[in-house]
Amino acid sequence: MANFPPLQNDLFLRVARGDATERTPVWMMRQAGRYLPEYQAVRADHPFFEVVNTPELAAEVTLQPIDRFPLDAAIIFSDILVIPQALGLEVQMVSGKGPHFPNPLDTPADLERVTDQEANAVLQPVYDALTHTRHELNGRVPLIGFAGAPWTLMAYMIEGGGSKSYRNARRWLYQHPESSHELLNTLATLIGQYLIKQVDAGAQALQVFDSWAGLLGPSLYRTFGIPYLESIVRTVKEAHPDVPCIAFAKGAPYAQPALAAAGYDALSLDWTMSPETIRAEIDTDIVLQGNLDPCALYSAPDDIRRQVQHMLAAFGPQHHIANLGHGMHPDHDPDHAGVFIEAVHAFSETMRAV
Numbered sequence: 001m002a003n004f005p006p007l008q009n010d011l012f013l014r015v016a017r018g019d020a021t022e023r024t025p026v027w028m029m030r031q032a033g034r035y036l037p038e039y040q041a042v043r044a045d046h047p048f049f050e051v052v053n054t055p056e057l058a059a060e061v062t063l064q065p066i067d068r069f070p071l072d073a074a075i076i077f078s079d080i081l082v083i084p085q086a087l088g089l090e091v092q093m094v095s096g097k098g099p100h101f102p103n104p105l106d107t108p109a110d111l112e113r114v115t116d117q118e119a120n121a122v123l124q125p126v127y128d129a130l131t132h133t134r135h136e137l138n139g140r141v142p143l144i145g146f147a148g149a150p151w152t153l154m155a156y157m158i159e160g161g162g163s164k165s166y167r168n169a170r171r172w173l174y175q176h177p178e179s180s181h182e183l184l185n186t187l188a189t190l191i192g193q194y195l196i197k198q199v200d201a202g203a204q205a206l207q208v209f210d211s212w213a214g215l216l217g218p219s220l221y222r223t224f225g226i227p228y229l230e231s232i233v234r235t236v237k238e239a240h241p242d243v244p245c246i247a248f249a250k251g252a253p254y255a256q257p258a259l260a261a262a263g264y265d266a267l268s269l270d271w272t273m274s275p276e277t278i279r280a281e282i283d284t285d286i287v288l289q290g291n292l293d294p295c296a297l298y299s300a301p302d303d304i305r306r307q308v309q310h311m312l313a314a315f316g317p318q319h320h321i322a323n324l325g326h327g328m329h330p331d332h333d334p335d336h337a338g339v340f341i342e343a344v345h346a347f348s349e350t351m352r353a354v
């Protein structure tokens, strides 16, 4: 294993592992991205997947928000859609539109095209990016690795891009339940191995993004969501029991107790969920992450500070990782992200003083 520089700020990791701390750690989903002019400058010269697949560029972009703000964690610059690419599907990133699959899965017969033969070759640049970024970070903050959850990736693979209802993907669950399980199982197996190798390459914590969990409802999610998220965390923990795993099942409050029971160390909540309600439903003092509405960052600085204060009060001082309830938007003002981060520092220290 590579000889990485010693970690100087372990606040995020201590909270993720369940320890009490002197301040609430903070990071932001999509903290690297288009709202930062320095990111736009890199993207002006390099297509999205070139940045992802070039370790020096991925490291540069991962570090941009760390250089700008007093964040407590970095998240590797990559995308959840590298897994569909690793399974043989072409994915293009169309500027202004988002991801596009020229040949999405249409019927179960298309599962023949889904193969992991090239997976190691396709994913190696992500591992190299993690190792390089971990060195470049020089121990300033821990490095988070991530993957998309099986259901969310299945939704993109069938729909072929973004969609409001993902009805083609949801139609599969009803019309082709066996093929759906086959695809979800293929995804979960690869994702488990992928996350283990991310840790081997330098990731110090992991987050699984199930961005479209909320489309399924309690019953379908119990059948097609939870079992695969459970098998992923079980596989990862067998290899790396001490690496914190965070689950983000967006829009699915009904999934949170099951994800806690499945073995996730922390649950990332979106802004529609109440931390008090979720906590009351789970009998351990599990770590919660979140959950300021990203659109709250459009408010004036003093309003952002007030909203951060309310958020911190709702979660309580311990077992909380401050974050947004979803990712940064491209038209966010970077200074407002700074106000959010500084407010978490200030108020979470004051909370402990009283």
Ligand SMILES: Cc1c2[nH]c(c1CCC(=O)O)Cc1[nH]c(c(CCC(=O)O)c1C)Cc1[nH]c(c(CCC(=O)O)c1C)Cc1[nH]c(c(C)c1CCC(=O)O)C2
Pocket: 028, 029, 030, 031, 032, 033, 034, 043, 048, 075, 076, 077, 078, 079, 080, 081, 093, 095, 096, 097, 098, 099, 146, 162, 209, 211, 327
């Ligand atoms: C659903 C999803 C995707 N990707 C991701 C998710 C799960 C989280 C979520 O729900 O937002 C995860 C992701 N994507 C990206 C990261 C990087 C790390 C970070 O800073 O958080 C992470 C963690 C970079 C990115 N991934 C993408 C961008 C913007 C692309 C660009 O530079 O043109 C970035 C910075 C592209 C992407 N990739 C994806 C979409 C829908 C888009 C288009 C979004 C848009 O246009 O706003 C798929």
